[in-house]
Amino acid sequence: MANIVLAAAEEAAPHESPAHGATSHGATQGTVEHHGGGDFPPFDVNNFTPQLVWLALIFGMLYVLMSRVALPRIGSILSERESRIESDLSASRELQAKAQAAAAEHDETLRATKAQAQGIGRDAQQQAASETQARRSAQEADFAKKLAEADAQIAAAKAQALAHIEEIATEAAGSILEKLTGARIAAETLRGEFKTVKAS
Amino acid sequence: MCFVFRLRKKRKTAGDNGRADSFGFAETKGRTQRPGQAMNPIEQFELQRIAPYSIGGVDVSFTNSSLFMLLAALAAVLLTIGATSKRALVPGRGQAAAEVLYEFIAGTVRQTAGKEGMRFFPFVFTLFIFILMSNLIGLVPYSFSLSSQIVITFAFASVVITLVVLYGLYRNGLGFLKLFVPHGVPVPVLLMLVPMEIISFLSRPISLSVRLFANILAGHVTLAVFGGFVVMLLGAGAWAALAPIPILAVVAMYALELLVNCLQAFVFAVLTCVYINDAIHPGH
Incomplete structure (x- = not known):
């Protein structure tokens, strides 16, 4: 691959030079582009080793940071939230059941009280009616007696x-x-x- | 980044020839006078040694590539460690993003490689977030895209394939070779199929690395070329009226490139999961 790249570099060099000025270009390329590997930098073999060394270093560090710090932390955040939501949900379900029981109890009490009130009313009515009846008959008897006397x-x-x-x-x-x-x-x-x- | 590179080049030139004050002017003049040759879409991929250094003849210079590796790693750390430091029950924006990425990759690994594949989740996640961050940072004008360096993508791909082969052999022993023998195929067909399977396996690191490299490279070259059209039109008298057209094209393609850059990071992660799944379950 290196041969191809080098050949390409020689071919491409004249194209590039007019843009920069022909006199200074050769010296510049020599110093800045290191060994002058080619005009297509990704295929320049000279560029491989420094990138690989730094990639190994930085990617390795990133891997350690991710696997030791970041991912356990995010995982714990997520599981914590999940358990929290789960517990909150079950608590709310419990409370809802309680509320429903209380409502049922309340309804039951209401019904019983209503029945009791109706019973009391009915009793009072009957009592009043019988009292009225008794008084009436007494009065009637009284009146009859008086009538007979008269x-x-x-x-x-x-x-x-x-x-x-x-x-x-x-x-x-x-x-x-x-x-x-x-x-x-x-x-x-x-x-x-x-x-x-x-x-x- | 290419702009900075030009300046450095010119500064050296100026020092050599004693024209210290004219380099900036010559730069702009050169661009406007010969716009066609001033734009070089390849220049953005040049490796620039910021701190040249070598240990025992091995070139370990700190380059712009190293700088952007550091930036990508830093962005990943900021997003996944910095933004989650509060461990908020109700996440903020950064923590929510980190959680979404976590769940997304965890879901992908679990779906593709199964529960056992989850032991490679940190690796896949690091790979994904590193490629994603370097791709996104690489889209910033004047910056440097790591994935446009074949050596980087090939390094990732070889690590993935090495991992797959080693883990496959460690877990299945020679049973790992069942990977090359599809299940339930008659023997005569196998004679043809097995070499094909082997070739396809061997081509995996190449296809994996070239896919990412070529996509990012092509995208950046296209953007630079269309950007060059704008410069050319602006320097071509009355034709400058047409300059907005390539600008619109650049904007549209930039949006596409955002998609492609994220997608390629994801594709790389998914294919890694698929290959890891092959290592875990070689008989398919």
């Missing part, structure tokens, strides 16, 4: 009134007979007569 009084008053009517009627009949006949008829007789009339 009825009895009325009947008594009526009987008394009728009795008075009999007396008044016999007296009136006696006085009428006295006025018409002038004879005094005994009250006893009149009363007897009245009774016979009334009976017939």
Whole structure:
């Protein structure tokens, strides 16, 4: 490969020189380009060893740094985060389950309390109804008793009134007979007569 | 980066010729007068030795490539270590990005190579984030793209294949060779199929490295060439009115390149996982 590169360098040298000035170019290339390997530097064999030496050195150091420091660190960061996310997730799952249990419990309590409240209401209603019923019947009985008493009084008053009517009627009949006949008829007789009339 | 490189070059030139004050001007003048030759789309891939050094004859210079390796590694460290230092339960922007990358690559490895493949997760992750960061940094204008250097991508690919072969042999012993013998195929067909499987296995490091290299290289060359069109049009009198067209093209292609650069880093990581899966489960 070196021969090809050298040949290429000789071929290319005249092309390059006008750009820089023909007098100084030869000396410049000699000093700066070291051995003047060619015009295509990647194929210049003289360039190989210094690059290989430094590559081995720097790449080796980089490998040590990566494998000893960087990669374990990034790996631990990632696994730490993963475990953290995992634990956070499980904790949140736990909390969610707890919250759901609490909600269910709450619902249950609510239902029970509602039922209890409805029971209390129903009882109170029934009690009130029965009390009202009892009071009403008591009042009704009272009223009936009073009505019966009143009825009895009325009947008594009526009987008394009728009795008075009999007396008044016999007296009136006696006085009428006295006025018409002038004879005094005994009250006893009149009363007897009245009774016979009334009976017939 | 290529701009800086030019300046350095010119400074040396100026020092040599005693024209210390004219290099900047000559630079711009050269560009406007001969725009076609001023833009060199290959220049961005040049390796520049910032601190030349060698140990025992081995060139270990600190180059711009090394600099951008450091930058890519630094970006990766900032993203994965700096941004996660708070270990926040609710991540910030940086930590979220790091976590997304982690989970993305971890998921890819687990899906492709199975649970056992997870032992290679740090390797695949480092590979991915290093390529991703260097690709993204390489897209910054004037910077340097590591993946445009075949030696880098080939080094990655050979490490991957070496790892696959060694782990495959370690885990399965000679059973690893079942990789080359597809299950439930009649013997006459096997005579043809086994060499093909071997060739395809041997070509893996090449295809793996060239895929990344060629994609990044082609993207950067295209961007530079279209950028060069803008310069050329601007320097061509009345034709300068057409300059917005290549600018629009550059913008559109830059968006595409962002996608390609991320995608190629991912493709490299996925193929690595696929090959590792072959090492773990050779009989397919």
